[in-house]
Amino acid sequence: MKLLDGRVVSQAVKDRLKTQTEERLIQGKKVPHLAAILIGNNGASETYVASKVKSCAEVGFKSTLIRLDGSVTEQDLLFKLGELNEDFDIDGILVQLPLPKHISEEKVIEAICASKDVDGFHPESVGRMVQGLPAFYPATPYGILLLLEHYGIETKGKHAVVIGRSNIVGRPISIMLSKNEYPGNCTVTVCHSHTTGLKEICLQGDIIIAALGRPEFLKADMVKEGAVIVDVGITRVPDATKKSGFTIKGDVDFDAVFPKCSYITPVPGGVGPMTIAALMMNTFKACKAKD
């Protein structure tokens, strides 16, 4: 019943990147440079992008924030991406999602050059990850791996149960955990809305990744004594006692599960902070690949 503390590990990852970036400077090498495109003025997107730009500054990366009006045409956005693809100084490109409805997410993601796809959402990045070729891992599952690695969690031969099969978390983490590397080499079971006997399956999990987006779904009676619990959920639940009017809940019934497990991520402060650390790792790798 030890916390997998995303804030601490995220900071450790960033500290390491900061040192490595300073070393690059001393060696006269290029400093990583992330370009972020923010379209319109969605409040959550503003916050996410601001946090990414701030993290770049913390680790010594360059960043360029490109703000586009919510009415920008798909063609103009694709043209902008073309420019960034061509720009040697830019190592990583991200387009903050969601996009306005008149723009195709698929087209935009596929327009980012795979060698600059630091979000790891391009089909080519996903395919390369699946096939074991060098690839950018998508940020949230990659953040989970960094967390497990930091705490030296043994994964080889362990049974990992993944609840959820989304393209951004459940599906990629299930693949990554079963790959022949560390963290990985797990036997992995992927569960979803059509799974029957979920409780019995979860009880077999040495590691459980809860990524279904239903607050407090994973109860204590679904968890084996000593399991490692990773909670990817982040749902706003109405809470009259809070000034904001809501509390953030994960997919795990934390208070009940905590005493039973060996390690658990808190929400907030678990997987969340790791996502940005993973993005910084990818941007560093994209830059280093050009050396």
Place this chain on the structure above:
Amino acid sequence: MKLLDGRVVSQAVKDRLKTQTEERLIQGKKVPHLAAILIGNNGASETYVASKVKSCAEVGFKSTLIRLDGSVTEQDLLFKLGELNEDFDIDGILVQLPLPKHISEEKVIEAICASKDVDGFHPESVGRMVQGLPAFYPATPYGILLLLEHYGIETKGKHAVVIGRSNIVGRPISIMLSKNEYPGNCTVTVCHSHTTGLKEICLQGDIIIAALGRPEFLKADMVKEGAVIVDVGITRVPDATKKSGFTIKGDVDFDAVFPKCSYITPVPGGVGPMTIAALMMNTFKACKAKD
């Protein structure tokens, strides 16, 4: 204990494609055209390619066989692929593997235009498949889905146990079976050489896909009564009683498992023939996508 007969189903798929191709001809539409590149003179490769060319003729597709000397340079091969990519009449391109050692398999596969990648080995094809975008499914796992579909095997909510995590079979079939479509929506467990308690896991399988390449590995005591067994293995085992000196064995101890299961693929004559049927399906789709 009914056979999943790959020869029968493969023929049914090809008969359907033949009818659809004839309909296209009547409608004045383009007929599917597969280009196959064969390098050197590996006996097994010769047989595989000949069989693909023959299948094209059976269903009314055009095919072009390009034979290149074993000493062909990587550059010349890539140039040839470039020509085929540009050629509007060619719908599907396959390069028979394995390649001579001086040629990079990764480079060659990635040189095939994703829209003509009927083998489904290009990282972009794999990524698109994972993300649920229209994609060419790799032939062997796609053939397994066609087999399950033909026999109307219920898959939703079933527990599928996949033994093996190879890029060409275990990994993709585990993803495909857990997708939100039919055949699919299985709870899927991926097992491999580091899996502990494999027997207990297999005993939970309503469907077992054995794709590890170890003859007669799956024994009767590892199989639940009524399970559906798909045997992807195909290993030559020395056999003095045979003229050829060997017998082909699958990964399943067929004689012992047969009485316990509801459905099982024989080896040979199970998954094998389905692979070519799946390739023909992909070639047809590649052509149709141009309509």
